[in-house]
Amino acid sequence: MRSLERHRDVAAYALGVLDEAEAFRFEDHLMECPSCTAHVTEFGPATRQLMLYRRATPRAVHPMAKPGPRLLDRLLGEVAGRNRLRRRSLLYGLAASAAVALAAPGVAMMVADGDTAARRVAATDERSGVWAQVTAEDLPWGTQVELKVKDAAGPRACRLVAVGRDGSEQVLTNWTVAHHDARENTMMGAAAFHADEISRYEVRTSDGEHLVTVDAG
Structure with a gap:
């Protein structure tokens, strides 16, 4: 497929509607196209809102039906939760880094804020040398994570x-690792699974x- 057509697959890939073979080929394209990588990340909020709409809408309801105030309340709740997650990341980032340095191969901690709680877990793989930390928050539609x-x-x-x-x-979530770049990268993602x-x-x-x-955990 020509490069221009690959660029046009960004939305389909971000929304998860490409078949497995097309998704594999598009991921090869992502390794060489910083522009598409940035666009995939930008589609993250739209993908999560569509997932929320799907879970909040009964199968019998027409997909183009106008959303009611209950869905708006849930969307606003997601935004508030996302802001809380970012604040917690800032406040507890130093503590989490110290815990990761002392733990082998992984560590888990609970981060509480008001009436919600996020679970933070981390691990380092001795073979690959890759370190990852996941902060997960359970929401009405599934789980939101910061990686x-x-x-x-x-x-x-x-x-x-x-x-x-x-x-x-x-x-x-998906991302592209830059050439020999050991700096910490942060991405947001979401799952239809609940945290438990x-x-x-x-x-x-x-x-x-x-x-x-x-x-x-």
């Missing part, structure tokens, strides 16, 4: 996968190579 990764073995396209306690999997339905998180390359496992 932090250090990976100096780029360039390569990667993904965060949530593995359910029933063995099923969901891709939470997730067994572990796995960071993998686009071709399936395992980089690190973070137990959900």
Whole structure:
């Protein structure tokens, strides 16, 4: 497929409507196209809102039906939760870094704020050298996560996968590691799983190579 057509696949890839083969080819394209990588990240909020709409809407309701005030309340709740998550990340980032440095191979901690709680877990894989930290917050529509990764073995396209306690999997977010860049990268992602339905998180390359496992606790 021509490069221009690959660019046009950004929205379809971000919304998860490409088939497996097309998604694989597009991830190869992402490794060489910083513009598409940035656009995939920009589609994150829209993807989460569509997921929320899908879970909040009964199957019998026409997909183009006008959303009611209850959905608006949930969307506003998601925005508030996301802001709380960012504030917690700032306040507890130093404590989490110290805990990760002392723990081997992983550490888990609870972060509370008002009537919500987020669980933060981290691990380092001795073979790959990749470190990952996942902060997960359970919301009415599923789980919102903040992922932090250090990976100096780029360039390569990667993904965060949530593995359910029933063995099923969901891709939470995708990104491209820059060439030999060991700096910490932060991404937001979301799953239809609720937090207590997730067994572990796995960071993998686009071709399936395992980089690190973070137990959900």
